[in-house]
Amino acid sequence: HRMDARSMWLYRLYYSNTCQWTLSLTIFLILLLAFIETPSSLTSTADVRFRSAPWDPPCGLTESVEALCLLVFVADVSVKSYLVGWAQFRKNPWLLAYLAVLVVSLADWIVSLSLLCQEPLRIRRLFRPFFLMQNSSMMKKTLKCIRSSLPEMASVVLLLALHLCVFTMLGMLLFTGEKQDDGQDRERLTYFRNLPEALTSLLVLLTTANNPDVMTPAYSKNRAYAIFFIVFTLIGSLFLMNLLTAIIYNQFRGYLMKSFQTSLFRRRLGARAAYEVLSSMSTRGEAHPRGVGVDPQDFLQVLQRVQLDSHQKPVIMEKVRSYGGDLLSAEEFQKLFNEFDKRVIKERPPRPEYRSPFLRSAQFLFSHRYFDYLGNLIALGNLVSISVFLVFDADVLPGDRDDFVLGILNCVFILYYVLELLLKAFALGLRGYLSYSSNVFDGLLTVVLLVLEISTLAVYRFPHPGWKPEMLGLLSLWDMARLVNMFIVFRFLRIIPSMKLMALVASTILDLIKNMRAFGGILVVVYYVFAILGINLFRGVVVAPGNGSLAPDNSSAPCGSFEQLEYWANNFDDFAAALITLWNVMVVNNWQVFLDAYRRFSGPWSKMYFVLWWLVSSVIWVNLFLALILENFLHKWDRRAHLQSLAGDPDTCCQ
Template sequence: MGRKVALATCSLNQWVLDFEGNLERILKSIEIGKSKGARYRLGPELEISGFGCMDHFYESDTLLHCFQVLEKLLVSPISQDIICDVGMPVMHRNVCYNCRVIFLNKKILLIRPKMILANTGNYREFRWFSPWNKPRKVEEYFLPRMIQEVTGQETVLFGDAVLSTKDTCVGSEMCAELWAPNSPHIDMGLDGVEIFTNSSGSHHEIRKAHSRVDLVKSATAKTGGIYLLANQKGCDGDRLYYDGCAMIAVNGNIVAQGAQFSMDDVEVLTATLDLEDIRSYRAELPLAGFLLPLSGGIDSSATACIVYSMCLQVCLAVKNGNSQVLEDVRRVVCDITYTPQEPTELCGRIFTTCYMASENSSQDTCNRAKELAKQIGSYHINLNIDMAVKAMVGIFSMVTGKWPQFRVNGGSSRENLALQNVQARIRMLLAYLFAQLSLWARNKPGGLLVLGSANVDESLRGYMTKYDCSSADINPIGGISKTDLRSFIQYCIENFNLTALRSIMSAPPTAELEPLSEGQIQQTDEADMGMTYSELSVYGRLRKIAKCGPYSMFCKLIHTWRGICSPGQVAAKVKHFFQTYSINRHKMTTLTPAYHAESYSPDDNRFDMRPFLYNTAWPWQFRCIDNQYRSINHRVDSKSLRLYRWYYSKVCQWGLGATIFVILAVAFVEKPSSLTMASDIRYRVAPWEPPCGLTESIEMVCFLIFVADVSVKSYLIGWEEFRKNKWLIAYIFVIAFSILDWMVSLGLHCEEDSNGNAEWQAYFSNLPDSLTSLLVLLTTANNPDGTYLLMNLLTAIIYNQFRGYLLISIQTSLLRRRLGIRAGFEVMCSQCQSMTGINEHVENVNTEMVLKILQGVHIKPFYKEAIIQKAQQYADGSISANQFQKLFDELDKDTIKQHPPKPEYQRVFLQKLQFIFSHQYFSLAGNVVALANIICICAALVIEADKAVSEHYDYFLGAINCFFIVYYLLEMILKIFAFGFKGYVSRSSNIFDGFVTVLLLLMSLVASTLHDLVKNLRAFAGILVVVYYAFAVLGVMLFEGVITAPGNMSAVVNSSAPNTTVNYTATCGTYEQLEYWPNNFDDFAASSDVKPYIAALVLLYNIMVVNNWQVFMDAFARYSTPWSKLYFVTWWLTSSVMWVNLFVALILENFIHKWDRIHHSSISDEDQAECQMTVQSMFR
């Protein structure tokens, strides 16, 4: 007998650090594999973190979040009953390994580290991982605590091992191990391994797929076996594109192969292959110096000072007799007789600075640049770029017919940013133009090397225009932060006596790309960035040197910035930095090469190797920050900390507990006091009556303490967190309600009404009377609110339980029907097969056969018409299984009403109004206004309830009604404007006076509901009869013969004097006065044993439907025992409440089911998909 195994491999479009999205894609691949019967699922390399994390692998956050995702995978029901093989980095004994984690049913079976790492071409795995150099050896790996809690394991096997099952043996390889000459599958195959798995992160190159296929085929060609290869696909954040192409080979033959460039559920970015910035310079053009766009800011001034410092060092070297330096200087200036004497003189020869002004430039920056150029001796040029900017924008305007404006002139953010970028990029073009031709214009040979001046902080934040003056031949300050540049400027002031730098140091950093206001600068860099340069410097050091991700940076900064920023502010700053960093990281790929000056340099693809495509929302990391923030969120200044320690001290907490005890104990002290000195009633003294106002004063003191408590708590944790805590909000409502109750109590008289007390004592003299009095109060016609509340509450409870049973019944019915539909399809397939004489199984049926069979089927005409109409749409003459199933989906729905399209308005203002007035919240607001209308009318009627009709003041009520009527009319007009008249009348809820339409709709639904209800009433009625009979028998057993008439009543009613009147007095409203004598559990007029049960049934019916049923309960309590009320209360709850509400729930469920069918949602999509898969699997 052969053995069969179902295996699954996959290609996933994973994204670096997108832990949430990666988790979803992994679970989806497991779910699909299980649906196809697979028992082993293989995924690509490092699929949890993403393959191209680069230096993010150094961060502890990356390892932490990988284990958090692994925890989610372990506990997910989707990953149960299937062996899952996932990839992630793992730190073992302080060494980071590229690993496979293999688990089954919440148990980790093996962690298999990579043994051969890729370190050629585009791969630098040795930079982040170490290879496992212990073949065929395993060690114990101590799991993190979060994983231990899920798996129940403290340690698992870590190392080179294979997985052995009852059926076969599975061995793992990882990417480069397949490409190595000593691949592990060679030895594993000789040792009996039958299934080889390979999780890869192999990028696309021309003809590389052929090599990959050949390697997979050769792996099993000699020794035999099954080889599974999983590969990453898409662009996961770097320059490489992974082409997927997962495959399965058996004994050297490819039996299954995935698409190489699949577009399924992914968005493919432009593939770039090993792009490398290469600057080409003409060798025949000698460079004769440098050109720097000098803006008058710190950055360009620092670059100018570096050139000046170089000139100073050159002059010093020449004076010291360095002939090589002198030869180099003469070659650069093209003068074999030249000997530099002063650094300013040399600057004038080799250094050109230019101030590129625009209409947005201020005179201050122009003067500062001119003064600095004068002090360092550079050849300085002033030019204006407005003509070029207007020409560029004019070309755009000529093509499009629109002229963009700055934000201050009414333009949008897009217009504002575009106009800024045009200025910046024109400056770059002019810089290269002047670098090539300015010496030619001065009749000097050679060209100039363009210098850039973008600092580390701007590069890290991305606060620069791509291809502006940051694009140069070389950037001397590209590896230095703004903070360090300030220190360098200060050094130049003190050592080079460059006094022009003082005003540059004090000026706020600005790009001067937006219009001035009265000649003054309105735009500043730090305001545009949303952070200061000092903060950026801190971010850069923590990100690179301390290897912090978002979560680690937040944890460090809440301590570093303690007393400066609150935890909430720190969280907001960290999130803002990482969002802007990830959005602008792509700019680093085109950045000018810079001198590597500091360990915090963000130099892309050279020192700081990170992807340039991120999930800029950082959902998982930011959620961790939010969770940590909520756990530590309180004020951290010294004053708040003292208040915090005082509030949570033992004295304060004991005092708060004592206050709660006092407020609860006051209830026993209030008049009349329940406190006594003795429990023996013979020796008990009269209860103490506290003075009027004593308990109210104690309550007020307690309330003030509670108000102070909630005030201190809200101050310590902050209002933002306070309003998120539902318990604290409820605390405030309880205090407010208690104070309101206290105010009402204070307004009452201290002396109570003796008549009122006597009335209360008559109904609440003992426990049975108190309980029944409360129940009567709830159920009498004079006070029906309690009954309504109780019935609605029980309806909600019963309906919540009942609808689940009915929904299961509906789903079972759907399953049976779809099973029958599929069976019919299979029968017709077999008939087609016999008619055509084909031996193979037929997968389609003839459309004409289906239509012919439908003509003889007895179903509702509109169902049949819809099915036939849909079947006729298949013009090719054949219907597949899925199409056949969809034909009969018409049975699950009725005609769905399509609303007319909304009117289209051209003006943006009208479109916004249409969106507002067509939104569901506008209708909700109308419902709130209607509720307010009812409340106002009720309040007005209650206020004037005690007045005579002639004394009613109706002006106020009339004004309220007039206001509401105007609102309803206005609402109707606005909705007609939003939906159009046809769209308005198509929605019955939108018609102001559409009572008839709504009534007809409700009548249609109610009629169909009752029609569907009949089939469910049989079981309902049967249960009701059984319970009815059981209570009748129990009542006869308990109360037969307990009702006895007074002594003179038996002689009153006789045949000789049927109309005789007896002088018998009874209390009004009692059993005797109302002459309810026939309502009992016995029958004096008959000796049959059956009729007492009939009398009991009549009595139970009367209790169920008669409003004053408490009369019967009172009579039986007097004639038998007060505890007989328990029987009657139980019957009343069972009959009048529970059965009525169960019946209402049944009607409601049928009603909703009918409504759901109309709206095409009888069961959820998940249930429908599950039902469909169940039917299909039975015919597989």
């Protein structure tokens, strides 16, 4: 690393918030381009039967945005390599790969422009997620972790493959029916006709996606055949798949704890280095009689110029001042930084003080938690009233419904919510009210509800019996009423923090979301790469029935086929549609329908793509996600148990 003054200035500039934000925005922008580029996703539906012609961006529009993004990346890589220095640069595979990807992208971009955007293949689209990956150190770390668990995962996958092969052979030997029109023979014809089909059937059974169907013909003939399928599922799906989970979790065990310790260690190291620098400065200026140490005045000057959390800065500065003119020793210096670890207890603004005793008792009443409970109860009542009307209206045609009573009820409830908002603001003061995040959520929804209700009343007048929906303006009355009701449903979520256990679980989930940015990033990368690959492989393969398509007409399609189930929207014709298709394959249910349809439309090799996607997404990523949840929950649990045991209340588990 370079250490001279200009490099330091560049270093500060590069790691300033503005620069980092610009970089993140650029990455976001270049990834977003996939939705707009030539197979653009700007149609209301992805269904090949109803889809209108998508908007085709003029040549040069997306390309110019891309060029801007690539220029930012060029600046990024040059600054980074300058700061790191040539010797380090040669050794850093990530930086080298960054450079290579940029060169390839720029070359591809020039080819693209020179062919007037009519080129058959855009390689640079495949490389775009790399920019996201190289920008996050967490993602690199996670990737390293995954790579280190590959050998064990490979052994389990090998065992799975062996299991699959052995059972395929057994199955094919078992279901070589000799008589026609026999259950055994039907099983053979449907699922074990030849080796690839038998393998596919059992691979799908491994994901349990064709569970009762695959055994039905044989099991209808004889009970004993069920044993074959049950043993297969037990070994494959329960033992081996869960073993894979265990292996992945094993690698991530202590992951959070270690990263926590590493960051603590780094901060200690930084503080110590700062201490050395400051103490050498203070001794250089004057020979201090009282040994080596940091002069609090120097430290305060540094603190003034440093960016810190607005809550913690004054606390630390006050502490430093309390030392007076004494030099700070290394230990005292370290202790100052412990302030960062202390959870800041946010101070609520003081409540407004009223003089009149009536106002005071009203304030006590409306700031009491029972008043919150009453609000929850009323939200529940509102929800119940909506669901009662939903149940009553379920069998009435939408045109014949009468919304008079529900309209009145909603009006009353919304009035109560507004009243509650005002009373709470009166009791806690406006700033006090806004200091609770739950109140902000409530207040926002109340305001939205009020606006919606007022506009409803303005357009359609006050509800009267036989109130009928009319189409006026942008939204019909019905849409308006539905919107109002939906916001009430969201308002109901405020009861969650009132229940202790649910609050714990909900807070775990919130923590999880914070910790899973790296995992989310990997998911984005994987989805992006596979979606682009899928578009290149299968674009235009699914053709609407009736227009010279390979697909038979809907009425004649066999049950359970792509055509009968009307999965027409699950295609790879644009980026958004590809994402949804990949999601549906990742969820695994009915993926044999996709396998079969793309085999027919595109060829037998399409199976490779789907099986690879299944392995990457459903087998590896979902297990990673489970490992992350386990790690987060256990980390949180252990910390809580530790705190409880400190409070002298040990929690004994079963033994």
